[in-house]
Amino acid sequence: MITHETARFPRGFRCAATHCGLKKSGDDLALFASDVPGAAAAVFTRNHFPGAPVIVGRERIREGRLQAVVVNSKVSNVGTGAEGIAAARAMGRAAAEELGIDESLVIMSSTGVIGVPLPIDRIQAGLRGLSAQLGDDPLVGARGIMTTDSHPKALSCEIRGRDDTPITITLVAKGAGMVAPNMATMLAYLFTDAEVEARSLDTILRRVVDRTFNMLSVDTDTSTSDSCVMIANGRAGPVEASAFEDALLALCTRMTEVLARDGEGATRLLRVTVSGAASLADARTVARSLMESPLIKTMVHGGDPNVGRILMAVGKCVGVRVEPERVSARIGETAVVEGGRRARFDDARVREVLQGDPVDLRVDLGVGTEAARGWGCDLSHGYVDENAAYYSS
Amino acid sequence: MITHETARFPRGFRCAATHCGLKKSGDDLALFASDVPGAAAAVFTRNHFPGAPVIVGRERIREGRLQAVVVNSKVSNVGTGAEGIAAARAMGRAAAEELGIDESLVIMSSTGVIGVPLPIDRIQAGLRGLSAQLGDDPLVGARGIMTTDSHPKALSCEIRGRDDTPITITLVAKGAGMVAPNMATMLAYLFTDAEVEARSLDTILRRVVDRTFNMLSVDTDTSTSDSCVMIANGRAGPVEASAFEDALLALCTRMTEVLARDGEGATRLLRVTVSGAASLADARTVARSLMESPLIKTMVHGGDPNVGRILMAVGKCVGVRVEPERVSARIGETAVVEGGRRARFDDARVREVLQGDPVDLRVDLGVGTEAARGWGCDLSHGYVDENAAYYSS
Numbered sequence: 001m002i003t004h005e006t007a008r009f010p011r012g013f014r015c016a017a018t019h020c021g022l023k024k025s026g027d028d029l030a031l032f033a034s035d036v037p038g039a040a041a042a043v044f045t046r047n048h049f050p051g052a053p054v055i056v057g058r059e060r061i062r063e064g065r066l067q068a069v070v071v072n073s074k075v076s077n078v079g080t081g082a083e084g085i086a087a088a089r090a091m092g093r094a095a096a097e098e099l100g101i102d103e104s105l106v107i108m109s110s111t112g113v114i115g116v117p118l119p120i121d122r123i124q125a126g127l128r129g130l131s132a133q134l135g136d137d138p139l140v141g142a143r144g145i146m147t148t149d150s151h152p153k154a155l156s157c158e159i160r161g162r163d164d165t166p167i168t169i170t171l172v173a174k175g176a177g178m179v180a181p182n183m184a185t186m187l188a189y190l191f192t193d194a195e196v197e198a199r200s201l202d203t204i205l206r207r208v209v210d211r212t213f214n215m216l217s218v219d220t221d222t223s224t225s226d227s228c229v230m231i232a233n234g235r236a237g238p239v240e241a242s243a244f245e246d247a248l249l250a251l252c253t254r255m256t257e258v259l260a261r262d263g264e265g266a267t268r269l270l271r272v273t274v275s276g277a278a279s280l281a282d283a284r285t286v287a288r289s290l291m292e293s294p295l296i297k298t299m300v301h302g303g304d305p306n307v308g309r310i311l312m313a314v315g316k317c318v319g320v321r322v323e324p325e326r327v328s329a330r331i332g333e334t335a336v337v338e339g340g341r342r343a344r345f346d347d348a349r350v351r352e353v354l355q356g357d358p359v360d361l362r363v364d365l366g367v368g369t370e371a372a373r374g375w376g377c378d379l380s381h382g383y384v385d386e387n388a389a390y391y392s393s
Numbered sequence: 394m395i396t397h398e399t400a401r402f403p404r405g406f407r408c409a410a411t412h413c414g415l416k417k418s419g420d421d422l423a424l425f426a427s428d429v430p431g432a433a434a435a436v437f438t439r440n441h442f443p444g445a446p447v448i449v450g451r452e453r454i455r456e457g458r459l460q461a462v463v464v465n466s467k468v469s470n471v472g473t474g475a476e477g478i479a480a481a482r483a484m485g486r487a488a489a490e491e492l493g494i495d496e497s498l499v500i501m502s503s504t505g506v507i508g509v510p511l512p513i514d515r516i517q518a519g520l521r522g523l524s525a526q527l528g529d530d531p532l533v534g535a536r537g538i539m540t541t542d543s544h545p546k547a548l549s550c551e552i553r554g555r556d557d558t559p560i561t562i563t564l565v566a567k568g569a570g571m572v573a574p575n576m577a578t579m580l581a582y583l584f585t586d587a588e589v590e591a592r593s594l595d596t597i598l599r600r601v602v603d604r605t606f607n608m609l610s611v612d613t614d615t616s617t618s619d620s621c622v623m624i625a626n627g628r629a630g631p632v633e634a635s636a637f638e639d640a641l642l643a644l645c646t647r648m649t650e651v652l653a654r655d656g657e658g659a660t661r662l663l664r665v666t667v668s669g670a671a672s673l674a675d676a677r678t679v680a681r682s683l684m685e686s687p688l689i690k691t692m693v694h695g696g697d698p699n700v701g702r703i704l705m706a707v708g709k710c711v712g713v714r715v716e717p718e719r720v721s722a723r724i725g726e727t728a729v730v731e732g733g734r735r736a737r738f739d740d741a742r743v744r745e746v747l748q749g750d751p752v753d754l755r756v757d758l759g760v761g762t763e764a765a766r767g768w769g770c771d772l773s774h775g776y777v778d779e780n781a782a783y784y785s786s
Contacts, residue, residue, distance in 0.1 A: 049707070079735055113701060114704055115734065302781025308617075311442040317441070320441075
């Protein structure tokens with residue numbers, strides 16, 4: 001697998017973005033399109049208050065066929081009732097008209113403030129003529145979907161298809177805050193020119209999302225707009241399913257790291273690996289507890305080896321099988337917990353590792369063979385600053 | 394019920410505190426004692442890594458009989474193995490010798506950094522002669538058990554016993570960080586001169602703790618040292634059980650508010666009430682989700698009425714019965730969510746309420762009759778500052 005430093009689109013995909021007046025400045029509307037319809041799959045938030053685009057998207061994905069994605073930032077169109085649903089449909093219709101395709105082939109996303117009406121007229125105006133600007137750079141679309149992200153996020157990779165044709169998978173995403181996906185995740189769009197049928201695409205996507213985006217947490221808050229959509233337009237022909245899934249997993253894992261590292265206020269990526277668990281569910285619960293614990297997150301932020309907090313965060317997982325004297329932990333390569341007790345270690349060395357980026361925290365429960373990984377970030381002043389006045393700013 | 398602005402002890406209880414050299418300065422060792430043994434009950438943390446004093450305490454409380462409590466701050470004696478257990482016992486023995494009572498009548502607590510050995514020699518030296526300093530002010534003991542608390546915490550109240558004798562209940566506690574009790578709580582000691590037998594005391598204490606300390610969260614992190622111990626020395630005679638429980642509930646509720654308000658970095662108390670839930674478990678889950686959500690906590694900190702976050706935090710409770718269009722919410726007296734949608738409200742008014750203290754957030758799920766209350770605080774720079782370097786400072 002080749003990973004491209006500079007993301008590029010698979011054959012037949014393009015995007016454009018514009019400023020339609022939702023944000024004070026910067027692009028706030030993005031359009032992604034394939035030149036032919038493709039097989040499609042999607043996973044959405046499990047929040048009880050899904051946004052209007054998620055409600056409409058769930059209907060549309062049933063057909064397993066899409067050609068375009070239209071996304072606005074700044075206003076999420078959540079908690080907006082029937083008017084919100086109508087606005088989401090109107091947004092999709094405007095994109096379909098601009099592209100000259102059927103509206104059932106367009107899926108919509110909106111991200112931003114919850115509970116305020118979507119300024120649909122601005123979005124319609126913004127879409128007019130946008131198809132003329134469709135181009136080859138995924139970062140243009142990535143920039144259009146940003147909210148509090150500090151940089152646009154697009155990755156791509158290349159594998160070989162059945163007949164040795166190069167196949168590309170491209171991933172465009174946003175994250176930053178309200179990120180503890182339970183589906184699903186923030187917004188993530190996957191485009192490929194591989195030929196994969198919708199049902200396999202759905203199976204593969206769910207499996208990969210469970211191991212990547214669903215193990216990401218910036219702040220434990222599950223967004224109402226989380227959506228991960230994948231379109232495979234088949235332009236490059238068939239591919240071996242396992243090679244395709246491996247590439248997708250690697251790509252989504254890398255994007256999960258990028259998203260965690262750019263969590264609101266984050267200054268470091270925290271990678272947690274839990275092994276020796278009695279079950280996969282146990283491994284995931286402990287990984288989540290560690291990466292979500294404010295005391296672990298501030299320990300990483302401060303670079304302060306207060307490793308007793310690791311015992312606390314493992315120990316608070318009440319339903320999990322934990323035998324204290326079997327628990328061990330490492331920060332970087334240094335053993336900091338052995339036999340359920342603080343190990344003797346070089347304080348200065350661990351302090352140095354904690355001040356690096358990423359920080360790797362590995363916990364072995366010593367009671368089984370299951371393992372899980374999770375991705376989080378440190379907790380800093382920046383998180384408080386961004387969220388104490390997000391609505392008003 | 395009379396609540397005393399200045400806490401005072403029930404008949405027969407006294408306390409003393411001293412600086413024994415665990416902290417750089419300030420009292421770090423406290424002793425509470427009754428002049429006669431009393432009935433006793435206790436609840437402890439459910440963390441898998443309980444501190445050594447918790448392990449020994451669980452044994453001792455089986456007898457339902459105690460006369461004294463000895464507590465040190467700065468070092469928690471958690472994750473310290475057999476040496477830690479021996480140190481905890483030695484600490485209790487030193488207190489018993491100083492008081493001239495049997496060591497089985499003493500319960501111990503240690504709070505502070507996890508995973509470092511307890512300097513038992515300093516504690517033994519500190520206890521020597523301390524009984525001569527036993528006095529009537531609960532705040533002296535409260536000061537000795539503080540870690541990052543900004544002020545000592547003691548409350549007392551008075552009710553009338555069966556024969557009209559005044560009965561006092563006094564509560565001394567600490568909180569601040571690593572507070573999301575799951576038992577139990579931080580450290581809380583209840584003293585009363587009422588005559589209540591140990592079994593009733595246990596039942597009443599568990600019921601009250603479930604509705605108060607267990608619905609408190611500063612940072613979602615469950616401490617390894619959480620302990621709530623109650624001693625009833627019977628010096629004032631019998632009491633009506635229901636009047637006693639009502640008084641205890643009021644006292645613990647008030648202390649829960651005091652603890653939440655003094656959470657690490659907190660600038661405001663956040664009181665959450667959830668009503669109209671299908672079950673008590675649902676009501677508690679939603680209350681917890683609201684009071685623990687970083688985005689709600691920063692909204693309160695910033696005084697910014699980004700009320701869509703309320704929908705998010707209710708909606709992310711996946712197992713709970715939520716019918717979006719039935720959900721309503723108020724901040725203070727202002728309706729901010731109606732029928733699952735953002736209500737029209739006076740932004741400036743809500744901003745003002747959010748900048749006050751406490752902030753009351755009420756959510757009605759509209760699908761049942763169960764209700765629950767929870768107590769939390771805002772999330773500020775102060776939390777990050779205190780925890781980025783707690784171990785080293």
